[in-house]
Amino acid sequence: MNVIKLDHVSKTFGSEDTGVHAVQDVTLHIAPGEIFGIIGYSGAGKSTLVRCINLLEKPTAGTVTVDGRELTRMRSRELRQERKKISMIFQQFNLMPSRTVAENVAFPLKGTGLSREATAAKVKELLELVDLPDKAGSYPSQLSGGQKQRVAIARALASDPKVLLCDEATSALDPQTTQSILRLIKDINQKTGITVVVITHEMAVVKEICHKVAVMDGGHVVEEGAVFDVFANPQQPVTRSFIATTSNLSKIDELIAAGDPLVAVKTGEIVARLNYSQSNTSEATISEISRRFDVDVSIVFSNVEIIDGQPLGGLVAIISGDRVAEAIGYLSEKNVMVEVLKRG
Amino acid sequence: MAEFLNSIIPNVMSKPDLLWKAVVETMQMLLISAPISFLLGLVLGVTVVACKPGGVLQNRFVSLVVGKVIDLFRSIPFILLAIIMLGLSRLVIGTASGVKGAIIPLLFGTVPFFARQVESAMSEVSPGLVEAAASMGCSPWDILWRVYLKESVPGIVRGGTITLVSLIGFTAMAGAIGAGGLGNFAITYGLRRQMDVAYTVIIIILIMVSIIQAAGNRIAEKATH
Structure with missing residues (x-):
């Protein structure tokens, strides 16, 4: 049983003839609890593909099924409910600047019927999980990049999601901070069994935390498999060039x-x-x-x-x-x- | 003190009750038209942002119509707008003179202006925040309210301050066509070479503008994090 199923998904911006074919006939099945990497150079379509998972981009063809429910046939109200199960973190963190850290983490909890006390307790617990218990009253502008991404992770987990989508989540961070954020994601994956999809252009990220990887090029998934197999036996030139970036053998x-x-x-x-x-x-x-x-x-x-x-x-x-x-x-x-x- | 004032602003001191009446009328025009303009401008500004292409409630027709109507009223000089609106004022309010008669022209002068201020403040909100909210399952209304408006409070306060200051200018112009208030007072007596009256009015308006600007800056600063 796969938690995420993309079947023949395509996304074209503009008209069929002259538009940009960002994603072309992609089929991916992702098992529960997996950390799945999608790697590609910029323009390969990976960011569009990940937005097809929560339908921030509506695919022009194909079906998207998350946790057994087909999102591509849902009306918008129903879809919004499903999105609460699919959290997302971003390269630019996207925290609300006018809200404190605690208010940002509580953002997705509004309208869930949780009492003020229960919300506060949950926020506290989440901030402890991401190791920022003393930053509840700070504003995002007072935090470092790594701390902002930790807050974003806490916010993403507030709705108890089944899936966490990471869109270049470490690309704006320095190498040490990248390591600590990746370790945090790995820990959360092990503790909660949440399925994680990692979008990146860095092979080092895939190597660090992913179990499986799909390589994207020109809107297509050109290669897919267990990270070890893909590294050991790259089939496509684009995959080889990614591997070359992490090895000195070239x-x-x-x-x-x-x-x-x-x-x-x-x-x-x-x-x-x-x-x-x-x-x-x-x-x-x-x-x-x-x-x-x-x-x-x-x-x-x-x-x-x-x-x-x-x-x-x-x-x-x-x-x-x-x-x-x-x-x-x-x-x-x-x-x-x-x-x-x-x-x- | 009174003697000193008598010597420098004799023409004002000879009619303090008229000056006071003028101040009260200007305050009335401001206090009535400012809140209404704020609400209507906010609604129009939010409508433009929500309906524009790529907006959360994208609607090309509404966005085009509202945008053009705003542009139309913004391109009419206020003194002409005030005269054009006399008829509408008579129809809706029942009079085209005095404080009451000034309200409709003042609204048509400030609402489109403030709507554009709101639009520009809301356009500063990063698309990333909107996307993040959408990914959390927020409805378009949630996004407008909890992201766009919440995050653009400082910008809207600054735009509101600018609008309020220009509204004071409009009340003075409305005075010229019979609305009363400080503008009317200054024109009535200032044109009769009682220049001290004009200067006094300018100083009073300067004080009002300074207070509004200082308050606006302070609120905007407090809302920025």
Whole structure:
């Protein structure tokens, strides 16, 4: 049972012929409790797509179903009720400047029939959850960016939603603050089981908290899957270029192109990029081939990361010896992807 | 004191009761037309913002009609507007002179002006706030009331202050066509070369404007966070 189901969703701004096709035939199913990342460069349609989930943008085609109820066929009054279950946080925080932190958090609670005392208690509890218990009386203008986003998260959780949509929620924050906000979202996800959709253009964000990821390009979802699989086995150029932004293994291409002496190879030597696509990074494959095939392996770069609890990464090495070809064959057998970048 | 005043503003001191009457009439015009203008201007301003393309109650027709009507009345110089409105005043209020007769022209002068002030204050509200409220399930009315109006209080207060000051100017002009008040007093006697009367009126109006401006600034400041 998926909590969010987008089926063949398209959104065109303007006319069908001359308009902008922001989202084109996207089908995504998101399971309860999942943190689902949608990554793409600006203009890829990801912000429009996330607004199709709560129908802030009405899809021009397709259906949107959240928590078993099809939003795309609802009248506006009914839709507004459903939206209380789908909260959203924004890049620019969007706190009400004329209201205090406590009043901002209480904003969605108005008209829910909650008494003044119950509202105050709930606000207090939420501010403690986001670690800002002493800021209740402050105005947003007195807070830092990270604190503003924490208040926005508290406000988003006030209506006890099933889904939290994060639209570039950390893009306006510095790296440390980004980390703390992502940790907070992860904690809340683990504590409450809320389903989270994260829109971002930073692979680091996806790597940090997402279980699954969809890659968007030109309004289409071009690749989708568990974060580890997508990182380990990127199929599309756009995905590879995102992964390159978080790894230094692609630097070798620049070095080779520049003819750097670091990668100068003699006859019989090769420069190769090894990618550990299965979770076998910990095995001693390098010393293994070195012993078995009597080759020298000199590591130029290496980059191993923990993604979704599993090690993933690779290295760039210069391999030399008489039995290089055999060594490569052996590595392939062991599910290590070998890319020969340069031969001497 | 009285002697001193007698020496510098003899023509005012010779008719203090008339001056007092003029002050009272000006205050009456302000106190009656300001609250009505505030309400009507607010309603029109909110209507324009709500109905404009992309607004929460988008309605091209209403937005166009209301906008054009506002522009029409704003483009008529007040002194002409006051004369044109005499007939309507007679029809609605029953008279076209005195304080009562001035109300209709004053409303037509200030309401469109204040409506544009309200519109401009509300347009300053970030679209992000409106989107956030919509994402929380707020209705269009909720958004107008709890986001647009609430967040534009400082701007509306500033616009209201400007409108009130220009309303004082309008009451003086209305005086010229028989509405009474300070404007009438100044024109009646000032034109007879009793310049001290004109100067006294200017000083009284200056004091009123200063008080209104200071109060407006203070309220706007308090409402800004």
